[in-house]
Amino acid sequence: MFVLELTYTAPVERVDALLPDHVAWLDTQYAAGVFIASGRKNPRDGGMILAVGDDRARIEEIVAADPFSAQGVCAYRITEFIATKTSEELAPYRQRLPG
Template sequence: MFVMELTYTAPVDRVDPLLPAHVAWLDALYAQGVFIASGRKNPRDGGIILAVADDRARIEEIAAGDPFVSGGVCSYRITEFAATKTAPALSAYREQLPA
């Protein structure tokens, strides 16, 4: 599993015009089963996305496709972790540590 932390690199007044395209990008990745949760940070200086994929390279490719990235208004910090414990509703995402 991956935590995708995006941080705005431009003022919010440059971010907001790209928001509809960003939301459409999010919706498409939710439909593909890649994203499982997302939202704005508070204070509003970026956001967080929880994602699942086979490898980090795929997540980096996905992040590069964010309209916020192509619009030059955010950067990503990607953290991979093993979700060894989850709420029951997220049991399909549980992972085992490598041997």
């Protein structure tokens, strides 16, 4: 599982101009089963996305396709973690420690 932290690197007006394209990109990833939660940070200086998967390289490809990333209005920090404990609603995403 991955936590994707977006930090805006451009004025929020530039971010807002790309927002419809970013939301369409998000929708594509939700439909593909990659994203399970997302939203703005408060204060509004970026956002957070919770993504599922085992392949960091694939997550990096997905992030690179985000219009925010492609247009240089945000930087991503990708943190991988092993979700060994979840709520019952997220039980399908539970993972086991390797080895």
